[in-house]
Amino acid sequence: xxxxxxxxxxxxxxxxxxxxxxxxxxxxxxxxxxxxxxxxxxxxxxxxxxxxxxxxxxxxxxxxxxxxxxxxxxxxxxxxxxxxxxxxxxxxxxxxxxxxxxxxxxxxxxxxxxxxxxxxxxxxxxxxxxxxxxxxx
Numbered sequence: 001x002x003x004x005x006x007x008x009x010x011x012x013x014x015x016x017x018x019x020x021x022x023x024x025x026x027x028x029x030x031x032x033x034x035x036x037x038x039x040x041x042x043x044x045x046x047x048x049x050x051x052x053x054x055x056x057x058x059x060x061x062x063x064x065x066x067x068x069x070x071x072x073x074x075x076x077x078x079x080x081x082x083x084x085x086x087x088x089x090x091x092x093x094x095x096x097x098x099x100x101x102x103x104x105x106x107x108x109x110x111x112x113x114x115x116x117x118x119x120x121x122x123x124x125x126x127x128x129x130x131x132x133x134x135x136x137x
Contacts, residue, residue, distance in 0.1 A: 027069050028066065028069035028070050028119060029116070029119065029120065031062045031063075031065050031066055031069055032062075032066065032112055032115055032116045032119065033116075034058075034059075034062045035059045035062040035063050035066075035112055036109060036112050036113070036116070038055045038056070038058040038059035038062065039055070039056075039059050039105060039108060039109045039112065040109070041055040042055035042056050042059065042096070042105060043102065043105055043106075043109075046096075046098065046099050046101070046102055046105070052096060052097075052101075052105075053097075056093050056094075056096060059093060060089075060090045060093055060094075063086050063089050063090055063093075063112075064086055064090060066082060066086050066115070067079055067082035067083045067086055070082055070115070070119060085111070085115075089108050089111060089112075092104050092107070092108055093105075093108055
C-alpha cells in the first residue's frame with residue numbers, strides 16, 4: 001500500500017501558515033452572540049404569544065459550551081465557576097414558559113452581556129512615561 005509523504009526540496013522552505021481571516025469571530029464570541037440572539041428570538045416569541053422553548057433550547061446548547069470555550073485550559077477554578085454559572089442560567093431558562101418569564105429572560109440576557117464584556121477586552125492606553133503625570137480620563 002503506497003504511503004503519501006510530504007517533502008520539501010529546499011531545506012529553508014516551510015509550508016505556508018494557514019490563519020483564519022481576521023473577520024472570523026472566535027468560537028467563544030460566536031457562542032455568546034448566538035446565545036444572545038436566541039434569547040432575543042425567545043423574547044420576540046413571548047411578545048407574539050408563541051412558545052419560546054425552541055429558541056431557549058438553542059440558547060442553552062450554546063450556553064452549555066461556554067465554560068470550555070472561555071476558560072483557560074490550565075485554570076480549573078475559572079472552569080468550575082463558569083460551569084456553575086452556565087448551569088444556573090440553563091436552570092433559569094428551563095423555567096420560562098410564557099410572559100411571566102420575561103424578567104428571567106432579561107436577567108439571563110444581561111448575564112450574557114456581562115460575560116461578553118468580560119471576554120472582549122478593550123486595549124489599554126499606553127502607559128505614561130516615567131516621571132510624566134498620568135492622563136486623567
